[in-house]
Amino acid sequence: MIIALQLGLLYAVMALGVYLTYRVLDFPDLTVDGSFTTGASVTSVLIVGGQSPLLATVAGLLAGAVAGCVTGLLHTAGRINPLLAGILTQIALYSINLRIMGKANVPLLGQTTLLSPLRDSGQLTTWVGVGVFAGVVLAVGLVTVWFLGTDMGVALRATGDNEAMASSQGVSVDRAKVLGLTISNALVGLCGALVAQFAGFADISMGIGLIVAGLASVIIGQALLSGRTVWVAVVAVVLGSIVYRGVIQIALGVGLNPNDMKLISAVLVVVALVLPRTAPLRQWRRLRASRVAVPDLTETDAPEAAAPTGEAAR
């Protein structure tokens, strides 16, 4: 179970990136599958080349950021559909990642990585390791919450929520999208860098289907913990990532074929997307929403008239 917790925490960094695009910007970004491997391969190659692991990790983060920026520019400057822009970058990155690594797999065995102190003292797969990873996620989460509370962060959220309004209020929505994609994929690249060092290798196929894991984390998290504030949403994403890895670990534990995991992940996301729209759950939500609706004083005959606000609350 510790391994699931650790993987959940590590991949939560990526899930936070997916949250930024999918939820905040309303931009389903498929760059993730490629930029994750880019982060991993850049970091691994630099570590094998004798660079300091910290520098290598930062380089992995920056490589991810560049990938995200490219997708953003394809969409804004090139007016390419968001899904297609992401897919194009992702496919291009496959070749680029092979170029970076020079081969399909770069092992990190015997190299000094950021996790070497933990590994050497035999603490990597203990609660100490979990604590360290939790600390990393806490730091990334705090930065995310802080950013989304700045003028720039709110502008980003407004862009995802109501683009026309953001633009008419002086927000450059193109710049907001590029920025959001850059930050998101920086986190994804960082996650790739950390996962490579944890697993002990970078592999060309390590990012395949990762976007589904990211979406699953975001959606599961939101189903478990729904709240209006940014920090609740961020905690929910981390929680979702841990639960997702737990479910996968359990599925493997009961003897399911590892090759079926992508299918199971996809089904999990479909269920999580469809289930909340079924009748009983919707009714429950509506009930909750009407309870917190604001009394409408623009009505001339005030109190009884609060009902119509319920439908506006999604």
Added chain:
Amino acid sequence: MLRLTGIRKVFYPHSVNERVALRSIDLHLAPGDFVTVIGSNGAGKSTLLNVISGRILADAGDVVIDGQSVTRMPEYRRARMVARVFQDPMAGTAPHLTIEENLSIAHARGRGSGLRRAITRAKRARFREELATLELGLEDRLGTPVGMLSGGQRQALSLLMATYVQPKILLLDEHTAALDPSRAALISRLTTVAIERNHLTALMVTHNMSQALAMGNRLVMMHDGAIVLDVPAAEKDRLTPQHLLDEFARIKGAAFSDRTLLD
């Protein structure tokens, strides 16, 4: 304050669907002018506002605001000078953001958005003060997502956001049309108050003849992409909705007979 010269806009040029939205619009608004714009559907009223706000760019002609040519300037940069309230109460606010977060965007308009906190104690106090002028009790609901508000409340908030940082030009695009009569009256009153308090130059599109006559100091009638009537303040007070209807029928009739002649 606002000068339009020879504005022309054609949609779908060189195709079977080609439609001339604006023929050649010349319009000048002096500082403090509050012009109401009426006209039938497809007369080009909304296109005119879109050209002024920068949402669409004109094919020909010049848009000059306060002496500065903004013809090619994109919408988000013009937002420093031009504010707008839309017909759809959902269009002017972000539903998943709270009231105070929405206002923080209006607060940042023209200053650019940096890494400063969006919500501070000082800003919150100002938001409360401004919301209190609406007399809707929203000042006690700063943390409520705007999606929970009614259409009237959201439109009042949109109006407040549009005038929060004083714009050089305020555009109102049938902003009371989607509301029931009592709320429409409220928003009209708030509009008049906001314009008078801030001495704004404004352009209001409406389908409601009596609203067009009751508000503003000047009236413009559009038909088929052109301004066909421009009533100055002195004459506007004497006009009645019947005058406007007669004028409207006369113009439409003229257009019709022109077309029959061509056939």
